Amino acid sequence: MTDWSKLSDAHGTAEGVPALLERFEADPAGVWSELIDRLCPQLDTAFSASFAALPRLAEIAAGREPAERHWVLFAAGPIVSSARRSAEGAAARETYSSAIADLARLTGACLRLPLDREDYVGLLQTALAFEGVEVWDECLDNLAQGEYEVECPYCGVNLFIVLGDDGFFACSDDYALRDVEKTPLRPADPSELAGLARRLHDQALADGQPVVARRLSYLFGHTSCTDCGTGFPVADRVLAQAMPTR
Ligand SMILES: [Zn+2]
Structure with a gap:
């Protein structure tokens, strides 16, 4: 006992x-x-x-x-x-x-x-x-609201990664404002995803959650910094943000 x-x-x-x-x-x-x-x-x-x-x-x-x-x-x-x-x-x-x-x-x-x-x-x-x-x-639950915050790997500016009803883009300003500069997110081709990304994507589809599967393809896709133009994989920056020693 x-x-x-x-x-x-x-x-x-x-x-x-x-x-x-x-x-x-x-x-x-x-x-x-x-x-x-x-x-x-x-x-x-x-x-x-x-x-x-x-x-x-x-x-x-x-x-x-x-x-x-x-x-x-x-x-x-x-x-x-x-x-x-x-x-x-x-x-x-x-x-x-x-x-x-x-x-x-x-x-x-x-x-x-x-x-x-x-x-x-x-x-x-x-x-x-x-x-x-x-x-x-x-x-992972940030996917439900459709927003992550990451740092640009080159210039260090804070970027919002938006994957949701407002579209799929990165920006360094409050995206609720007009005329904010945005760079598009480029989704991963689901057939090219591997490991955890592939498993989560396929599971969401199998579970009847196509919107979640689509957001996952963007989360495991790429974008570039609005300020310096450096391209990067979105998920890598989410991991870096959570584990700063990486
Ligand atoms: Zn940058």
Whole structure:
């Protein structure tokens, strides 16, 4: 049995976590914020009690139909992503690997449902969290709103990468303004995508999400800087932004 009094969460001792998980099981949507506040504040910090909660979260997710499960997965995903930020978290990924594998399987079943774009991209990101895919497990969901911020690899200017209802372009100014200079994004040819990019694109198509698949082809495509003209692969700059040491 887990001795919760020896574990900690964002508030200190984790003695209250089992009761919180009980309430979360009864009402995931209503209790999600409170749970995240204690177990994964800012969606990027996890504690010993957060990891210890993973088997219970997998159990709660398994107890719900796929269509009723996403709040539970949206709680577990950030905890698993945050695990890489500490040695304790890295060890926890091993300790709780079977719960994480269950969460991955339970997420997979949700992706095939008819979902709105935001939920679909959120769940796809969550699936990457359980697989251990860095960076995209925390920022793939920008695809739903259709905006990333990156730095030009040459001149360092901040660029908005816009892939959405307003078009597909890069610009260094607020693109809501008129007369802003924009450079087009050039999508990757899906048949030439490889690795994770190919898998995500093909999965979105197979899951009946052609808009997401199209945005992915632009995310894994190219553009150039509005200020200095340097061309670059968009996804590489998103990765560089998230992992500045690269
Ligand atoms: Zn530049």
